[in-house]
Amino acid sequence: SSELTQDPAVSVALGQTVRITCQGDSLRSYYASWYQQKPGQAPVLVIYGKNNRPSGIPDRFSGSSSGNTASLTITGAQAEDEADYYCNSRDSSGNPSFGGGTKLTVL
Amino acid sequence: QVQLQESGPGLVKPSQTLSLTCTVSGGSISSGSYYWSWIRQPAGKGLEWIGRIYTSGSTNYNPSLKSRVTISVDTSKNQFSLKLSSVTAADTAVYYCARETMVRGENWFDPWGQGTLVTVSS
Numbered sequence: 001s002s003e004l005t006q007d008p009a010v011s012v013a014l015g016q017t018v019r020i021t022c023q024g025d026s027l028r029s030y031y032a033s034w035y036q037q038k039p040g041q042a043p044v045l046v047i048y049g050k051n052n053r054p055s056g057i058p059d060r061f062s063g064s065s066s067g068n069t070a071s072l073t074i075t076g077a078q079a080e081d082e083a084d085y086y087c088n089s090r091d092s093s094g095n096p097s098f099g100g101g102t103k104l105t106v107l
Numbered sequence: 108q109v110q111l112q113e114s115g116p117g118l119v120k121p122s123q124t125l126s127l128t129c130t131v132s133g134g135s136i137s138s139g140s141y142y143w144s145w146i147r148q149p150a151g152k153g154l155e156w157i158g159r160i161y162t163s164g165s166t167n168y169n170p171s172l173k174s175r176v177t178i179s180v181d182t183s184k185n186q187f188s189l190k191l192s193s194v195t196a197a198d199t200a201v202y203y204c205a206r207e208t209m210v211r212g213e214n215w216f217d218p219w220g221q222g223t224l225v226t227v228s229s
Contacts, residue, residue, distance in 0.1 A: 033215035035154075042203055042222050043154065048215035086154055088216065095167055096144070096207065096214060098154040 003091045004032075004099035011105040012077045020072045022087030022099045032070035032087040034063060037101075043086060047072055074104075082106045109134040111204050111220035119198075119227050125191040129204030129220060136185045137162055142207035143187045144216065145178060147200040155200075159207060160187055194227045201225075 004024040012018035022032050031050055035043035045054050047063035060075045070089070074081055084101045091097040115127035129143070136143065144159040158168035160178045168176045172191070180187040191198060201224050205216040 031213050042219040045215055045217040049213050054217060090214070093170065095169065096156045098156060101153045
């Protein structure tokens, strides 16, 4: 089982703001990175470090962290944001670990 | 920009060894301070980190798979490889290779290969 916990599913109305969370002890020490995965496609990095977006990722995606919880916020969700989202950080051994994923539905 | 591409058999028999190669293009696998990782995803399930190799050749493996996994690098071909022995149906998954960056303890995976489906079946 993953040491990073995500809600299995979240929904948001088109144009509204949604927060996807990831909980784990390692998040008290390290920031999470976040990945978007659409059906049949490889994951794509959307947030890394404190709150950094790779080139080409819209600025409606942002990251934050507090205590043992990391959050990915989408401000003004679009239909194309409907996807699975995964967080990543470390496990207790320092190895990479992924959360179980959150399925985002845009209504 | 750097691109990764997985290759290898799509069908492996139970108890045999799964072998995949990731070819890196657009940059040298030896340049920079990167880890080169393998990650898998069973159908309908989440991502599982398998292991990684550093440019120096040092490796780290997921403890749950460590006894069966070997990751190696061939700098002359700009490739790194995965071998997973004694496979069962539970090893059926899409296998991804990815470059991992680690800076001051923070890590992230980018870019990823497109993934390759490996089915374990007789």
